[in-house]
Amino acid sequence: MKKNTVKLFLAAILFVGIFQLSTVTDVSAKSISDLQKEKSQVNEQHKDVKSDLDKAKDRLNEIKQKQKNTQNEINKLDEKASNTQNQIDKKINELKEKENQINTKQSEIDKLNGEINKLETKISELQAEIKQLKEEIEQLKAEIKEQEASIEKREDLLKNRLQSLQKNGGDIQYLEVILGSKNFGDFINRTVAVNKIMEQDNQILETHIQEKKDLENNKQQVEKNKTKVEENKVQVEKDKETVTAQRDQVASEKKQLESQKASLAAEKTKLDNLFVKLEDQLGMKDTQMAKLDKQEEEAHNHQMSLAEKEENLRSQKAAFDKLIAQQKEEERRKKEEQQSSSNKSNSGNSGSNIEQTSSSSGFIRPSAGYLSSGFGHRSCSGCSSFHPGVDLAQGGIVPIKAAASGIVSRSYYSNSYGHVVFISHIINGQKYTTVYAHMRNRAVSTGQTVSQGQYLGNMGNTGQSFGQHLHFEIHRGGWNASKSNAVNPANFGIR
Incomplete structure (x- = not known):
């Protein structure tokens, strides 16, 4: 009876051990199968991510092509901007040359105006001198007229005096007057009177001679003044002609100056338009540069995204492979423990x-x-x-x-x-x-x-x-x- 009991007990233990071993094997197989299934899912996700990566790479290539196109646009804009800048520099030099020409022309006009002012001043002075000379001539003519009248009157007086002297004997008559004195006092008086008469005659004669000289001088001065007036008139006319010619030249120079100023204004307008054009080109370049920066940033982000995705995928796969390996090792360890301790229950470490x-x-x-x-x-x-x-x-x-x-x-x-x-x-x-x-x-x-x-x-x-x-x-x-x-x-x- 005891032997049968022992046999039954041993059979029960063997049955339990076999059952436990079978259970562990099933659990292990099921767990590994699930993990393998998970690994397959990871591989499928790996394929999906790889597909996403391929699309991202295509997008990256597309961005790089856009970058290339944008860079070409920037290069073209740089070339256009450079050409525009060259045109601006050339136009600025032309404007400086025109401004120099205008300044030179203005200096010439100012110089001519200065000469005209001098000539006009000279003409005014000559005209004033002519006026003064004419006034002097008129004054001299009046004096000459008076002198001629005085000389004529004096000549009549002298003529009568000479006729009287010739008729009465001249100096003999004066001697008779003196010798006919009644006494010494009368002699003195008669002598003084005769001397006075003779002095008066001499004075009249000297005055007459001097007035004739003055008359001649005045006549000569009148002629000189007339000559000077004529010379001044000729000079005035000559200066007037010079002034007229210079004024015509100034008018011509001013016309050229206005034309140059108008041309300068037109060139400045063109220059302003070139500056606007350059600003537009630089603005377009800035836009393209911003676009390029954005594309570079997008490309960088895509590259980073690609690298991150690939690395995350690789690391994630490695981590799950490690987890599966650890799971297998844990299952193997539990199996060995259960095989070596068949008399122990399966309530130990759960994983x-x-x-x-x-x-x-x-x-x-x-x-x-x-x-x-x-x-x-x-x-x-x-x-x-x-x-x-x-x-x-x-x-x-x-x-x-x-x-x-x-x-x-x-x-x-x-x-x-x-x-x-x-x-x-x-x-x-x-x-x-x-x-x-x-x-x-x-x-x-x-x-x-x-x-x-x-x-x-x-x-x-x-x-x-x-x-x-x-x-x-x-x-x-x-x-x-x-x-x-x-x-x-x-x-x-x-x-």
């Missing part, structure tokens, strides 16, 4: 530490802070229309923790995400990817295994960010550029 979580959803809140922006479509300045995650915001030093255990598929700096960490997870056989963006710093590196709640870094404001916050994403499966796998973190209790 890898990577799968351990402390919440019913499998995720914990990655940081403190209020929800500043939720998941889904939104409308805001400077942000995309679809928000594939949630934003948690708070000031100061705010630690960021891993929402679940897993492997860091990538830790790097992105132009858009700033300091960012990607973590790959397998929770209850389901693959997830979490993203932690705009961090101040990063405390983990690519390929590192992390536990749920482990410190990743601090909340920040890096990349395309407007204020300190954590941008947190959950993707069911792998992360991709289109964010098609993004799910609302609120579904996992993260609000």
Whole structure:
């Protein structure tokens, strides 16, 4: 009876061991099969992302072609602007030459006007002198007339006196007058009287002679004045002719000057038009340069996007391969433990530490802070229309923790995400990817295994960010550029 009991007990133990081994084998096979399926899905997503990358590369080539075309346009505009600048420089030199010609012409006109003013002054002086000479001539003529009348009267007097002297004997008569004196006193009186008469006769004669000389001088002066008047008249006419000729020359010079000024104004208008044309060309160049800068930025962003996508894809695949390998190793270890301890129950360690979580959803809140922006479509300045995650915001030093255990598929700096960490997870056989963006710093590196709640870094404001916050994403499966796998973190209790 005891032997049968022992046999039954051993058979039961053997049955349980075989059952447990079968169960472990089924579980292991099922788990590995699921992981292989997940890997196949990753490969499919890899193909999708590769397709997106190919499209992005085509877009990059298109942008580069646009850059080339834009650069050609800029080169053409540079050439046009250079030609316009050369025309402007040439026009400026021509304008300077015209201005010099105008200044020279104006100097000639000013010089002629100065000469005309001098001649007009000279003519005025000559005319004044002619007037004065004429007045002197008239005055001399009046004096001559008076002198001639006086001389004529005196000549009559002298003529009568001479006739009287000839008739009465001249000096003998004077002697008889003196000798006929009655006494000495009478003699003296008669002598004085005779002397006075003789002196008077001499004075009359001298006056007559002097007046004749004065008359002759006046007549000569009149002739001189007349000659001077005629000479002045000739000079005045000559100067007037010179003035007229110079005025005609000034008028001609002024006409040429006005023509040159009009030409200068027209050239300045052309120059202004050239400046406007140059400004337009430079404006077009600035527009093209801005366009080129935008294209270069877009090309740079595409290149960065391509590099990020390729690296994220590669790192993500490596992380899940590592998770699958760890899962296989864990299954193998459990199988060995169960085979070596067939008398132990299957209630031991339930799996890898990577799968351990402390919440019913499998995720914990990655940081403190209020929800500043939720998941889904939104409308805001400077942000995309679809928000594939949630934003948690708070000031100061705010630690960021891993929402679940897993492997860091990538830790790097992105132009858009700033300091960012990607973590790959397998929770209850389901693959997830979490993203932690705009961090101040990063405390983990690519390929590192992390536990749920482990410190990743601090909340920040890096990349395309407007204020300190954590941008947190959950993707069911792998992360991709289109964010098609993004799910609302609120579904996992993260609000």
